[in-house]
Amino acid sequence: MARKILLVDDSATVLMMERMILASERFEIVTAANGEEAQERARTEQPDLILMDIVMPKQNGIQACRAIKQDPATKHIPVILVTTRGEAESMEAGYTSGCNDYVTKPVNSAELLGKIRNLLGARS
Amino acid sequence: MSELRSIRYVERIREATRALFEDLLEANRRLGLTVSVLSTERDAASREDVNELNKRSERWRAEQRSVLELLEAIDREQKRFQEQFFDIERQNANLATLYAAGHALHTSASREAVLAAIQEIVINLVGSEEFAIVGGDYGLTPLAVFGMRAQQLDGLNRESGIIGRAMSEQRTLALMRGMPADATGVRVCIPLQLGQELRGFVLIFSFLPQKEDLSPLDQELFSLVGTQAASALAACDALLDRGAAHAG
Numbered sequence: 001m002a003r004k005i006l007l008v009d010d011s012a013t014v015l016m017m018e019r020m021i022l023a024s025e026r027f028e029i030v031t032a033a034n035g036e037e038a039q040e041r042a043r044t045e046q047p048d049l050i051l052m053d054i055v056m057p058k059q060n061g062i063q064a065c066r067a068i069k070q071d072p073a074t075k076h077i078p079v080i081l082v083t084t085r086g087e088a089e090s091m092e093a094g095y096t097s098g099c100n101d102y103v104t105k106p107v108n109s110a111e112l113l114g115k116i117r118n119l120l121g122a123r124s
Numbered sequence: 125m126s127e128l129r130s131i132r133y134v135e136r137i138r139e140a141t142r143a144l145f146e147d148l149l150e151a152n153r154r155l156g157l158t159v160s161v162l163s164t165e166r167d168a169a170s171r172e173d174v175n176e177l178n179k180r181s182e183r184w185r186a187e188q189r190s191v192l193e194l195l196e197a198i199d200r201e202q203k204r205f206q207e208q209f210f211d212i213e214r215q216n217a218n219l220a221t222l223y224a225a226g227h228a229l230h231t232s233a234s235r236e237a238v239l240a241a242i243q244e245i246v247i248n249l250v251g252s253e254e255f256a257i258v259g260g261d262y263g264l265t266p267l268a269v270f271g272m273r274a275q276q277l278d279g280l281n282r283e284s285g286i287i288g289r290a291m292s293e294q295r296t297l298a299l300m301r302g303m304p305a306d307a308t309g310v311r312v313c314i315p316l317q318l319g320q321e322l323r324g325f326v327l328i329f330s331f332l333p334q335k336e337d338l339s340p341l342d343q344e345l346f347s348l349v350g351t352q353a354a355s356a357l358a359a360c361d362a363l364l365d366r367g368a369a370h371a372g
Contacts, residue, residue: 013228013244020220024213084253084332104334106251109217110210 003120004028006045008038008052008061009082018051021109022116035059039067042074049119051112053082054094062097069098078119082107218341221249222348229352235360239268242326242353246270250345254329260315260322267324276309277327284308287325290315296346301337312338314346316354323354 005027007018019029030045032038034056042050050068054061061081068074078100083090085104094102101115228241239257246252247270254271258264262282266274282291285306290297290313298312305311312328326349 011244011248012231013224013241014248016227017221017224017249020223021217023220024216084247085334105247105332106249106335109220110214113213 002026002028003049004030004045004047005116006030006032006038006041006047006050006052006077008032008035008050008056008064010034010053010056014053018107018112021107021112025113025116035061035064035067038064039071039074042068042077043071046074047077049116050077050079051082051116052079054090055084062093062099065094065097065099080112080115080119218344221341222344225249225345225348226352229349229356233360233363235357235364238353238356238360241356242349243268243270245345245349246326246328250328250342251332251335252328252330253332256327256329258325258327260324264325264327272329276329280308280327286310286313287327289313290325291322296343296350298338298343298346312346314350316357317350318354318358321354321358323357326350326353 003025005022007015007022007029008031009015009018010033015031015033019031022029030041030047032041035052036059038050038052039059041047050065052061052064056064059067065079065081068077068079075098079098081094081097081099081102083094083102083104091102100119103112103115225241225245228244229238232238232241242257243255246255252271256266256270256272256274256277257268258266258277260282264277264280264282264287266277269277280287282288285308286297286299287308287310294315294317296312296314299305308327309329310327311330312326314326314328315322316324316326
């Protein structure tokens with residue numbers, strides 16, 4: 001059975017790019033355009049992993065990650081945050097929210113696939 | 125009489141003893157000979173065994189060397205396949221990025237949507253938070269500015285530094301890491317050019333701190349933005365003109 005990944009980004013361009021990069025691994029992809037939608041989709045879709053941008057309207061990625069990690073129905077799902085800046089404070093905020101890992105923009109496909117494989121492997 | 129018998133008896137005993145002694149000597153000589161023959165045979169047999177064992181050992185060692193060489197060859201081949209796999213994966217990702225960028229530029233007939241698509245590409249795919257999209261007029265009218273104030277563009281024109289050179293050479297000019305920017309502060313100047321028609325520029329002033337340097341994919345993205353964004357903006361303007369003509 002294909003692993004399911006929830007991609008969360010308000011940019012359709014980024015979602016398309018990530019979807020195409022992950023297509024090579026035959027993941028089942030579901031998407032959300034903001035943090036609120038991400039929480040809802042995480043509950044209903046029960047993905048194996050969430051890849052979420054930090055800068056988004058309505059609810060940013062850090063707030064959404066915190067909510068997902070506090071919800072008993074979704075707290076087990078690994079979350080990778082996509083940050084614009086790689087500085088320590090951004091990472092600290094991300095890890096405080098409960099994220100499992102992060103990647104920085106512009107996304108390096110090899111790094112992203114490596115982290116996804118690592119988290120999915122660790123989970124199975 | 126009795127004494128004579130005793131002497132004969134002693135002589136017989138002596139004779140029998142001598143004969144026995146000679147028999148013993150002969151037996152001892154034969155035994156020595158046998159021992160000598162057996163010893164020689166044993167030595168010869170040991171040498172053959174040892175030689176045979178040495179030969180087998182050498183054969184095994186050679187076999188082991190060849191198996192190790194085979195394993196090393198398989199390992200090299202596996203590494204080569206792995207590199208090829210990662211290379212294909214990287215190319216796939218690059219193509220995905222270019223496709224997504226091209227798709228974003230051509231999915232709307234709205235000028236604002238095209239400008240938003242250019243911004244998305246520069247922020248997310250190139251990795252910059254300080255850039256401007258300006259018109260192709262002499263004063264470089266700002267169309268969209270991100271991460272900076274429009275006033276920072278004051279004083280720049282189509283002939284300024286890297287912008288003037290990019291326009292005259294009709295190609296993107298980009299400064300690699302470590303190369304100092306000129307007085308304009310622009311690190312990448314992408315002319316939005318459709319044939320001979322200049323529709324504007326994308327001016328990138330800085331990159332995200334984690335971006336180490338420009339990659340071949342960045343150059344592809346600049347080229348794609350330069351031509352495809354110009355084409356998309358031209359299509360928007362043509363639609364606007366047609367709409368205005370119909371309204372008129």
